[in-house]
Amino acid sequence: MPVKNAMLEVVRHVDSIIEELDDSEIDAMMDAIQNSERIFLIGAGRSGLAAKAFAMRLVQLGLTAYVIGEVVTPAMTKDDLLIAVSGSGATISVVSAAKTAKSVGSRVLAVTSYPDSDLGRISDYVVVVHGRTKIDIEKDHLKHQIEGRHSSLNPLGTLFEDTVMIFFDGIIAGLMTKLGKGEIDLKKRHATFE
Amino acid sequence: MPVKNAMLEVVRHVDSIIEELDDSEIDAMMDAIQNSERIFLIGAGRSGLAAKAFAMRLVQLGLTAYVIGEVVTPAMTKDDLLIAVSGSGATISVVSAAKTAKSVGSRVLAVTSYPDSDLGRISDYVVVVHGRTKIDIEKDHLKHQIEGRHSSLNPLGTLFEDTVMIFFDGIIAGLMTKLGKGEIDLKKRHATFE
Amino acid sequence: MPVKNAMLEVVRHVDSIIEELDDSEIDAMMDAIQNSERIFLIGAGRSGLAAKAFAMRLVQLGLTAYVIGEVVTPAMTKDDLLIAVSGSGATISVVSAAKTAKSVGSRVLAVTSYPDSDLGRISDYVVVVHGRTKIDIEKDHLKHQIEGRHSSLNPLGTLFEDTVMIFFDGIIAGLMTKLGKGEIDLKKRHATFE
Amino acid sequence: MPVKNAMLEVVRHVDSIIEELDDSEIDAMMDAIQNSERIFLIGAGRSGLAAKAFAMRLVQLGLTAYVIGEVVTPAMTKDDLLIAVSGSGATISVVSAAKTAKSVGSRVLAVTSYPDSDLGRISDYVVVVHGRTKIDIEKDHLKHQIEGRHSSLNPLGTLFEDTVMIFFDGIIAGLMTKLGKGEIDLKKRHATFE
Numbered sequence: 001m002p003v004k005n006a007m008l009e010v011v012r013h014v015d016s017i018i019e020e021l022d023d024s025e026i027d028a029m030m031d032a033i034q035n036s037e038r039i040f041l042i043g044a045g046r047s048g049l050a051a052k053a054f055a056m057r058l059v060q061l062g063l064t065a066y067v068i069g070e071v072v073t074p075a076m077t078k079d080d081l082l083i084a085v086s087g088s089g090a091t092i093s094v095v096s097a098a099k100t101a102k103s104v105g106s107r108v109l110a111v112t113s114y115p116d117s118d119l120g121r122i123s124d125y126v127v128v129v130h131g132r133t134k135i136d137i138e139k140d141h142l143k144h145q146i147e148g149r150h151s152s153l154n155p156l157g158t159l160f161e162d163t164v165m166i167f168f169d170g171i172i173a174g175l176m177t178k179l180g181k182g183e184i185d186l187k188k189r190h191a192t193f194e
Numbered sequence: 195m196p197v198k199n200a201m202l203e204v205v206r207h208v209d210s211i212i213e214e215l216d217d218s219e220i221d222a223m224m225d226a227i228q229n230s231e232r233i234f235l236i237g238a239g240r241s242g243l244a245a246k247a248f249a250m251r252l253v254q255l256g257l258t259a260y261v262i263g264e265v266v267t268p269a270m271t272k273d274d275l276l277i278a279v280s281g282s283g284a285t286i287s288v289v290s291a292a293k294t295a296k297s298v299g300s301r302v303l304a305v306t307s308y309p310d311s312d313l314g315r316i317s318d319y320v321v322v323v324h325g326r327t328k329i330d331i332e333k334d335h336l337k338h339q340i341e342g343r344h345s346s347l348n349p350l351g352t353l354f355e356d357t358v359m360i361f362f363d364g365i366i367a368g369l370m371t372k373l374g375k376g377e378i379d380l381k382k383r384h385a386t387f388e
Numbered sequence: 389m390p391v392k393n394a395m396l397e398v399v400r401h402v403d404s405i406i407e408e409l410d411d412s413e414i415d416a417m418m419d420a421i422q423n424s425e426r427i428f429l430i431g432a433g434r435s436g437l438a439a440k441a442f443a444m445r446l447v448q449l450g451l452t453a454y455v456i457g458e459v460v461t462p463a464m465t466k467d468d469l470l471i472a473v474s475g476s477g478a479t480i481s482v483v484s485a486a487k488t489a490k491s492v493g494s495r496v497l498a499v500t501s502y503p504d505s506d507l508g509r510i511s512d513y514v515v516v517v518h519g520r521t522k523i524d525i526e527k528d529h530l531k532h533q534i535e536g537r538h539s540s541l542n543p544l545g546t547l548f549e550d551t552v553m554i555f556f557d558g559i560i561a562g563l564m565t566k567l568g569k570g571e572i573d574l575k576k577r578h579a580t581f582e
Numbered sequence: 583m584p585v586k587n588a589m590l591e592v593v594r595h596v597d598s599i600i601e602e603l604d605d606s607e608i609d610a611m612m613d614a615i616q617n618s619e620r621i622f623l624i625g626a627g628r629s630g631l632a633a634k635a636f637a638m639r640l641v642q643l644g645l646t647a648y649v650i651g652e653v654v655t656p657a658m659t660k661d662d663l664l665i666a667v668s669g670s671g672a673t674i675s676v677v678s679a680a681k682t683a684k685s686v687g688s689r690v691l692a693v694t695s696y697p698d699s700d701l702g703r704i705s706d707y708v709v710v711v712h713g714r715t716k717i718d719i720e721k722d723h724l725k726h727q728i729e730g731r732h733s734s735l736n737p738l739g740t741l742f743e744d745t746v747m748i749f750f751d752g753i754i755a756g757l758m759t760k761l762g763k764g765e766i767d768l769k770k771r772h773a774t775f776e
Contacts, residue, residue, distance in 0.1 A: 003220050007212050007369030009358045011205055018201050026197050041730075046250060048241045048776065049653075053355070056240060056459040060342075065460050068724055071444040071631075072453050072460070075730020082728075093675075100728040137746040142650055142675065146622075146664075148254075148657020158363050161247070165359055166204045169352050173200030243459075250653040259654050262530055265437075265638040266647050266654070269536020276534075281467040287481075287530065327459075335457055336481065340428075340470075340488040342463020391608050394755030395600050398748045399593055408590050412584050434638060437631045441743070448730075464590050467618060498644075549635070553747060554592045557740050561588030 006025055013159045014166050017130060021167070030174055032125055032170045035062070038079035040106075041070040042097045043085035046161040051085050054168035061175055068097050078105030081174045086110070087131055089117020098122055111164060126152035129167055129187040131160025208351045208360050211324060215361070219285055219321045225370055226303055226319055227257070230275035234300075235280035236262040237289045238335035240355040245279050249363035257371055262291050272299030280304070281325055282356035283311020286333045305358055309380055325354025402554055405518060410557070413515045417446020418562055420497055420513055421451070424469035428494075430485045431531035433475035434549040439473050442556035449563055452474030455487050459492040475519055475548040480527045486510055499526070501550060504538045509568025517555055594747055595741045599712055603749070607709045610758055614691055614707055615645070618663035622688075624650040624679045625667035626723035628743040633667050636750035643757055650679050660687030666691070669713055669742040671699020675722045693746055711749055713742025764770055 006157045033039055039058055045050040051067065058065040066073040068082075076082065082101040085096040089112040097120055110123035113130050120126050237245040247260065249382055252259040256309040260267040262276075270276065276295040280288040281291055292302045292313055304317035307324050314320050390436040421427055431439035434471065446453040447555055454461040456470075464470065476480040477500040486496045487505055498511035501518050506512050615621055621640055625633040633649065640647040648655040650664075658664065662684040668676040671694040680690045680701055692705035695712050701709050 001217060001220070001362040001373040003368035004212050004215065005362075005364075008359050010363060011208050011212070014201065018205070019200050021198065022231065023195060024195070030197075031774065033703050042724075049250075050246050052459045053240050053243050057241075058678060059462050064462075068727065070458060070460065072447055072455060072458065073254070073727055074447050074452075075534055076728045081386055096722065100722075100725045101516060104729055106728075116377075119559045123254050130317050140682075141626075142679055143682045145650065145655055145657045146679060147686055150299060156773075158331075160367075162360055166201050167197075169204060169356060170197040170199075170201040170351075174195070174197035177196040186385040236530075246653045253654055253656050258656075261654060262534065264652060264654065265634045266649060266652065267640055268641050268646075269534055270534050290528065291530055291534060294528075294531045298535055300534075334484070334488075336485055337488045339461055340456065340464045340485060341492055342495075364404075389605060389608070389756070390759040391612075391749075391752040391756040392600050392603065393752075394754040395596065395748050398751060399596050399600070402589065406593070409586065411583060416583070418585075434635050437635050438639075439630050441628050444631075461708060546754075550748055550751060553659050554589050554744055555585075557592060558585040558587075558589040560740075562583070562585035565584040566762050 002044075003188075010159060010162050013131070017125065017167070020128075020130060025125070026171070026174070028125050029109060029171065030178060031177065032081050032107065033171075034178070037077070037079040037105070038064040038066060038081075040066050040068055040073070040076055040080055040082045040101070041085070042082065042094055044091045044093055046157070047087065047164065048184075050161055050165045050168060052081070052163060056174045057169070063170065063177065070189070072115050076101055076104050076106045080106045082106055082108045083124065084108055084110050084119055085164060086117075086119050087113050087157065088139075089114040089119035091119075091137050092140060093141060093157055095119050095122075101132040110136050112168075113160060127167075129160065129163055131163050202352060204356050207325065207348070209358050211357050212325060216322065219319070219364070222319050223321055224372060225364065226301065227252075227365075227369065228372070230301070231257040231271070231273040232260065232275075234260050234262055234267070234270055234274055234276045234295070235278065235279070236288055238285045238287055241279040241281065241285075241358065244355055244359045244362060245277070247359060247368070248277075251363070251366045252254055255373065256388070269340075270295055270298050270300045273298050274300045276300055276302045276305050277382065278302055278317065279358060280311075280313050281307050281351065282307040282333075284333050285313075285335060286354070289313050289316075289333055305357060305361075307354060321361075323357055324352065325348035325357050361388075391469050398547060398550050401519065402551050404463075405555070408516075408518060410516065414559070414562070416513050417497060417515055417559065418566060420469050420495065421446075421559075421563065422566070424495070425465070425467040426452040426454065426469075428454050428456055428464055428468055428489070430470065430482055430530050432479045432481055434474040434545070435475065435479075435552065438549055438553045438556060439522045441488070441553060442471075442560070445557070449560065449567065450557075451520070458528050459536070461478050464489055464492050464494045468494045470494055470496045472496060472504075472507055473552060474501075474507050474513065475545065477502040477506075477507035479529060481529055483507050483510075490508070499549060499555075506556045517548065517551055519551050583598070590745050592741060595623055595713065596745050598623060599749070601744050602710075604710065607707070608753070608756070610707050611709055611753065612760060613636075613737050614689065615753075615757065616760070618689070619661040620646040620648065620651055620663075620664055622655070622658055622664045622683070623667070624664065625677055626673045628739070629667040629669065629673075629746065630640050631748060632743055632747045633665070635747060636665075636754070639751070639754045643754065643761065658683055658688045659772050662688045664688055664690045666692050666701055666705065667688060667694075667746060668701050669694040669695050669739065670721075671690060671701035673701075673720050673723060675723060676703075677701050693749075695742060702772075711742065711745055713745050716729075
């Protein structure tokens with residue numbers, strides 16, 4: 001059945017990514033998050049939705065997080081971290097945001113399949129998450145929406161996005177361990193309001 | 195390492211869900227999507243982000259999809275389908291939207307861990323996706339955000355949301371097969387604009 | 389010409405509202421904003437868009453603002469202020485959010501045409517902005533979207549929303565004066581980054 | 583009182599714009615809307631919120647409208663119209679979207695203070711709405727958010743945005759007249775669901 005086969009393909013892919021993920025890159029990412037005053041996120045299309053899902057959890061952990069482009073997002077400073085998600089590392093709006101963040105002194109962490117991309121090269125930290133096996137030409141997200149060119153319908157785009165979603169949930173679990181936050185603390189916190 | 199362990203837990207969970215998913219429920223869902231004029235989606239919090247990721251792909255397949263609450267969403271009619279995502283099946287805004295959709299004659303499909311929930315009972319179709327192992331009291335999503343009660347930080351919420359995300363991508367693959375759309379068609383479509 | 393006549397009607401309405409606005413309510417609102425740690429905003433439909441436009445300006449003034457329902461919105465505390473916008477004062481999601489905010493100890497400021505509404509009665513501060521001349525039954529915003537019942541197409545809804553938008557811009561000008569922020573400061577701030 | 587003075591300034595400005603608005607531009611805009619299969623909208627920052635408020639009303643009138651960048655927005659075709667809102671006519675994301683829309687054969691209507699801008703020059707229709715009295719350098723909206731450079735805090739930006747909001751409401755009133763839709767029709771429509 002194609003539905004289950006496609007799901008299995010995602011599962012197998014995430015499984016292989018777990019093997020490949022570099023422990024030192026993960027540690028650097030968690031340190032960068034903990035050592036930043038505020039975490040800013042950017043991603044286009046479905047990578048942007050994964051970034052939003054991550055932002056929601058960071059806020060629930062008690063950290064301050066913002067998504068670039070939302071109405072309440074303040075200016076970045078040198079104490080902030082921008083987490084930029086782009087499979088190809090070439091999405092124009094994401095690369096442009098990363099450059100601007102660098103120019104105001106903020107640090108940038110790239111989550112990408114291509115550490116040698118424009119995004120990877122200007123970032124202070126890179127976490128390599130394979131998934132996008134070729135860099136196709138979808139650099140301008142809004143342009144592609146208007147034209148109806150969706151290379152991201154391609155399973156490869158899906159693999160990157162789903163893997164990043166699960167990777168971000170792993171980071172949340174890691175931060176909960178480091179911060180000593182668990183279900184007990186959460187239940188206590190619940191009690192206050194009940 | 196907690197990060198990788200948490201990712202493995204998600205992978206194992208999705209693996210087990212693939213076994214459990216009911217083929218006839220999946221077929222009914224794909225038929226319902228193909229036989230509806232327009233697909234409407236609703237979900238709260240991270241379930242809402244999974245719904246949005248799915249809506250984006252449906253539109254890329256050439257279908258018409260809307261997310262309840264967005265500015266461009268039109269009124270539903272009897273020819274439309276509402277896909278309502280709620281792990282507990284008890285989220286107030288989602289159950290309320292499902293009731294309203296029924297009252298204007300639309301069909302409702304629930305994606306939930308609890309077929310016997312309020313949402314499950316009023317829906318025309320139910321796809322059971324396990325993940326939420328207890329129905330906790332997070333019925334009012336905005337209330338929980340204001341109060342800071344996030345039972346969804348609990349891994350169980352994460353498991354449901356990540357599984358639904360991957361399940362929806364499986365449905366897209368299934369629809370591509372049924373509609374005979376593949377990478378070749380997409381490349382042709384690309385060619386037109388290049 | 390109907391286009392210009394409708395615009396003139398809005399202008400005349402805002403003009404009359406400027407006369408009616410209560411100076412002490414305005415002063416109380418500006419004090420409440422300045423004395424709160426963070427400003428939270430909520431509104432449904434086009435009132436929600438006016439709330440977002442205001443949130444954007446508050447952030448640009450250097451204040452911390454959040455919109456209820458966005459992914460990055462944290463839990464409210466007793467040091468925070470919720471500004472709740474509802475012409476009728478009866479919009480379910482807005483009244484519900486106001487109640488929750490009160491229950492965690494936050495203060496609530498209502499911007500409404502009806503100080504005696506559910507919203508008005510539970511709020512700590514009320515700013516009366518006329519515009520909605522009858523309380524119609526649009527209590528459940530998402531329900532109305534699904535059903536296609538848009539009493540807000542009625543000029544009365546428009547008058548309230550447009551007036552609130554301009555009123556919020558007036559408050560921004562008032563805060564700029566109180567905070568001593570002007571174009572000169574902004575130009576200085578610009579210079580830093582150029 | 584600065585609050586009321588600022589509100590009066592907006593009212594005076596809109597008043598003068600009503601005088602200046604070119605009837606033939608307005609007629610061309612309403613014809614373009616009526617002769618297009620679907621209406622797409624784009625604007626950055628608060629101009630984007632005005633575009634969203636307009637999209638909501640167009641949908642309530644029974645037209646099909648989309649906002650560029652939202653998850654459900656389909657590809658544009660030659661039968662569609664893009665309404666692009668930019669005071670300066672130079673906002674990068676808006677100009678870029680307009681170019682892409684032209685390249686797939688769609689028509690573009692610019693709402694801008696500068697008909698001779700990049701946006702104005704490539705558009706099929708232009709409606710001039712004064713408000714932005716100088717073209718400042720805020721071409722890249724996300725860049726400005728990250729940097730904290732908000733020339734739009736400047737009253738001039740506010741004047742354009744508020745005027746466009748009211749202008750769009752005027753266009754809705756004009757379309758209601760042309761389409762013969764009024765409160766009676768709306769009440770009938772309400773009755774169906776009550």
